Amino acid sequence: MLDIRQLREAPEEIKTRLRNRNGESWRLVDEVLACDERRRAGETEKQTLQGERNRLSKEIGVMKKEGGDSAALESTVRGIGERIKAIGEEADAAEAAQTNLLLQIPNLPHADCPVGSDETANPVVREWGEKPGFPFAPKDHLEIGTRLGLFDFEVGTKISTGGFVVFTGPGAKLERALIQFLLDLHTEFHGYTEVAPPHIINRDCMYGTGQLPKFEEDMYGLEENAFFLAPTAEVPVTNLYRERILKEADLPIKVTAYTPCFRREAGSAGRESRGLIRMHQFDKVELVNIVHPDQSFAQLEKLTAEAEAVLQRLGLHYRIIELCTGDLGFSSAKTYDIEVWAPGHGGYLEVSSCSNFVDYQARRMRLRFKDADGNNRFCHTLNGSGTALPRLYVALLETYQQEDGSVKVPEALVPYMKREVIA
RNA sequence: GGUCAGGUGGCUGAGUGGUCGAAAGCACUUCUUUGCUAAAGAAGCGUGCCCCAAAAGGGUACCGAGGGUUCGAAUCCCUCCCUGACCGCCA
Numbered sequence: 001m002l003d004i005r006q007l008r009e010a011p012e013e014i015k016t017r018l019r020n021r022n023g024e025s026w027r028l029v030d031e032v033l034a035c036d037e038r039r040r041a042g043e044t045e046k047q048t049l050q051g052e053r054n055r056l057s058k059e060i061g062v063m064k065k066e067g068g069d070s071a072a073l074e075s076t077v078r079g080i081g082e083r084i085k086a087i088g089e090e091a092d093a094a095e096a097a098q099t100n101l102l103l104q105i106p107n108l109p110h111a112d113c114p115v116g117s118d119e120t121a122n123p124v125v126r127e128w129g130e131k132p133g134f135p136f137a138p139k140d141h142l143e144i145g146t147r148l149g150l151f152d153f154e155v156g157t158k159i160s161t162g163g164f165v166v167f168t169g170p171g172a173k174l175e176r177a178l179i180q181f182l183l184d185l186h187t188e189f190h191g192y193t194e195v196a197p198p199h200i201i202n203r204d205c206m207y208g209t210g211q212l213p214k215f216e217e218d219m220y221g222l223e224e225n226a227f228f229l230a231p232t233a234e235v236p237v238t239n240l241y242r243e244r245i246l247k248e249a250d251l252p253i254k255v256t257a258y259t260p261c262f263r264r265e266a267g268s269a270g271r272e273s274r275g276l277i278r279m280h281q282f283d284k285v286e287l288v289n290i291v292h293p294d295q296s297f298a299q300l301e302k303l304t305a306e307a308e309a310v311l312q313r314l315g316l317h318y319r320i321i322e323l324c325t326g327d328l329g330f331s332s333a334k335t336y337d338i339e340v341w342a343p344g345h346g347g348y349l350e351v352s353s354c355s356n357f358v359d360y361q362a363r364r365m366r367l368r369f370k371d372a373d374g375n376n377r378f379c380h381t382l383n384g385s386g387t388a389l390p391r392l393y394v395a396l397l398e399t400y401q402q403e404d405g406s407v408k409v410p411e412a413l414v415p416y417m418k419r420e421v422i423a
Numbered sequence: 424g425g426u427c428a429g430g431u432g433g434c435u436g437a438g439u440g441g442u443c444g445a446a447a448g449c450a451c452u453u454c455u456u457u458g459c460u461a462a463a464g465a466a467g468c469g470u471g472c473c474c475c476a477a478a479a480g481g482g483u484a485c486c487g488a489g490g491g492u493u494c495g496a497a498u499c500c501c502u503c504c505c506u507g508a509c510c511g512c513c514a
Contacts, residue, residue: 043473047483054483057495061441064494074494081494095472245433245470366471374452376470 001102001363004036017108020115020325025105032105035098042091049084053077103213107360109325110297110334116324122337123324128308129317131341136403140344141394142275144401145171148422151276163265163280170422174396175283177416178389179258182285182310186386190306192256192287197236199259200227205239208365210331210357220262229262233286234383241290242365245376251369252299253290256386258283276390277349283389289382290367293359296380297334300356304336307352307386313412316395317341319348333358340391344398349391354384 007014011029018026056077063070114123145151150171156164167175186192206212206228211219220229230236237257246253261284265273272278287306291299304320311318323335332355339348359378362368368376400408406423414420 040473043483047473050483053495058442060494064441070494077494374468 001360002105002108003359003363004032004098004102007032008036014108017111018105020109020113021106021328022117022326023106028101028105032098032101035094035101039091039094039098042087042094046084046087046091049080049087053080053084056080100213103207103364106328106330107333107357109328110356113328113334114322114324115326117326119324119327121324122321122327125320125322125336127317127319128312129315129341131317132343132399134343134401138343138398138401139405140275141342141397144344144397144405144407145275147405148407150174150397150422153275161280163278165276165279170417173417174393174413174422175389177413178392179283179285180416181413182386183256183258185310185313186256186285186287186306189309190254190287192254195237195240195255195257197230197233197240197257197259199230199236199262201230201235201239202227205235205242208239208242209235209361210364211235214330217266218264220264230259231263232261233257233259233284234288237286237288238290238361238381238383239365241367241379244367246290246367246369246379248292248369248371251290251292251379252295253288255288256285257288258285260284261388274345276394277345279390285386285389287354287384287386290362290379291382292369293377293380296356296358296382299380300334300336300354300382303382303384304338304354307338307354307384310387310392311338311340311351314392314396314410315412316392316399318351329353329355331355331357331360333360338387340395342391342395342398344401345394349394351387351391351395352385355382357381357383 002014007029011033015026015029018029056073060070060073060077063073114121116122148171149169150167152166152168156166159166183194187194200222203212203226206216206219211228211231216225219231222228236259237255240255241253260281262281265278265280276282287303289299289303308318308320318338318340321337321339323329323332323337328335335353335355337350338352338354340351342349358380361381362378367379367381369379371377396410397407400410402408402421404423406421409417409420409422
């Protein structure tokens with residue numbers, strides 16, 4: 001949520017920055033300000049009347065104690081009460097409208113965020129490693145995995161529906177090995193605390209991190225959408241700290257979690273979703289940071305490096321791109337995507353998205369810290385995938401495939417897989 | 424799922440219609456004193472919003488949430504949520 005005070009002070013600047021995003025959210029700014037004006041006028045009047053009522057009610061109390069007749073005063077106060085109710089309803093309506101609009105306005109892109117309308121304008125920030133060469137034509141992960149019996153899409157569809165897969169035998173073990181490897185890496189080397197949160201999450205949390213109110217249809221709802229299957233661990237983990245006032249010394253907070261993620265992915269199909277690339281349920285290890293506002297952009301660099309460490313240890317070629325204003329997620333001020341090279345697929349696959357939300361989520365969830373002067377200030381929140389599993393899986397199979405159809409296990413995973421080759 | 428008991432400030436806990444944002448204790452902060460790894464005393468110590476150019480200050484709301492009754496609600500009534508105990512069921 002944007003700061004209403006900031007909107008009041010610099011509405012034109014905010015509109016300009018919102019216009020760089022896709023969508024028409026900038027048009028809401030004037031509407032919000034109109035609501036804000038009505039709201040404040042109503043509140044001021046209401047509070048004046050409430051003060052009057054409080055004062056007179058006390059007088060009635062005193063009068064009754066002394067045995068006087070308070071009927072006339074009571075009637076006056078009753079009239080004030082009616083006006084409070086009427087004015088209060090207007091003020092409440094204005095406030096509700098204002099909040100509703102604010103919840104629909106996305107975060108401001110960072111001032112340095114490259115301006116562009118879609119992903120073709122995302123600059124490549126850096127690359128690591130090189131595309132591996134093969135003395136044979138590399139196969140894609142579906143062919144490799146099917147031949148080795150690592151997963152079964154047909155039976156996934158049979159017991160659920162399209163977009164769900166069953167990992168089998170060594171394939172299931174590889175999935176588990178990757179989860180272990182990722183959690184160990186982040187807890188042992190990057191200073192993260194591990195949590196295992198619920199996967200069924202209530203609506204308040206969805207508002208807190210920004211999935212609601214705009215993206216309700218992207219999620220799997222339960223109990224008439226009173227709850228949702230978590231689309232990412234970002235939601236439960238960040239909301240662990242919702243409505244809290246932390247001590248400054250508590251920051252930064254770094255929490256990691258493995259969870260399955262559930263997404264409807266309506267309207268996605270084709271080559272970009274072949275095989276494991278886009279599933280309705282997938283595993284992910286998430287990294288969440290809650291930091292001091294002065295630190296958040298520096299922390300975004302560190303967070304990205306922590307996610308990159310995954311690919312480096314696994315020896316997978318990748319590149320970092322920065323999202324331009326038109327491609328930036330709803331709640332984010334700045335985002336780096338990490339894209340891993342998948343030789344059989346013949347393209348880069350997004351395995352991680354590392355974002356700084358600045359105070360946008362924190363304001364929605366009233367997550368604050370008390371600074372040295374005793375003021376309550378909003379924390380900054382960040383998160384990044386560290387990393388998503390299926391595409392990592394794809395890149396591993398395709399990068400480490402051998403001519404005989406077997407797959408070499410990268411050194412970092414051997415202790416978890418307890419073998420050097422999947423054949 | 425059922426029955427009963429509860430939900431008050433960071434914590435414990437008093438308050439059953441009026442001067443209660445709320446006693447007291449603990450914790451915390453500052454100061455004083457004695458001195459030594461502690462003790463005693465004093466003061467301070469919730470959050471949001473509104474008014475004010477700002478600071479100072481003032482106002483208003485908040486005692487699980489939302490409604491209602493009343494001149495006036497932490498206190499009475501209704502609905503919901505949550506917690507605990509016991510029973511049932513169960514990995």
